[in-house]
Amino acid sequence: MTKIKAVYPGSFDPVTLGHVDLIKRGSRIFDELVVGVGDNLRKGALFSPEERVEFIKHAVKGIKNVKVVPFSSLLVEFARKESAHVILKGLRAVSDFDYELQMSLINRRMATKLETVFMMPSEEFSFVSSSLIKEIASHRGNVSSMVPDEVQEALVERLSQGKPTRSRKKKQ
Ligand code: PNS
Secondary structure, three states: OOOEEEEEEOOOOOOOOHHHHHHHHHHHHOEEEEEEEOOOOOOOOOOOHHHHHHHHHHHOOOOOEEEEEEEEOOOOHHHEEEEEEOEEOOOOOOOHHHHHHHHHHHHHHHHOOEEEEOOOOOOOHOOOOOOHHHHHOOOOOOOOOOHHHHHHHHHHHHHHHOOOOOOOOOOO
């Protein structure tokens, strides 16, 4: 029987526990899963591609059929290079659907045999996004239940660079 290989693309800036949950689910469905770390031209990245790849590698250490690589081409080209049959995407809520439908159809126009398969992360993470994580962390909020530990530490370090410590008003 043909082994089914999937690519799971994203900008992962940074990877969240929702992404990790989806990678684990994907690794149980597909024979091989390649996590592709790309750049979304509509968003600026806080972490470099190398940093983002390392965070994911660390988070999925021990899952034998998962590999993590950066890519900078069209997604369909990346999938072709990896000889993948499937693009795996996560759907958290109906609000993700419009954009993901458009992407899957445009990718199908360019690569007719490549199927996009959607999976839902655990409801525990259905509201978690990398953008919200960065927003919370930039205000020094606690994101420890939503990202891997080393991401939490890196966020604190990166976002505190150049930021003066918030001074408390002295009581008169
Ligand atoms: O985490 P994101 O922001 O949803 O990831 C987006 C990503 C990197 C998967 C997407 O921007 C992408 O596929 N980029 C590669 C260029 C491409 O193929 N775009 C789709 C056709 S216009």
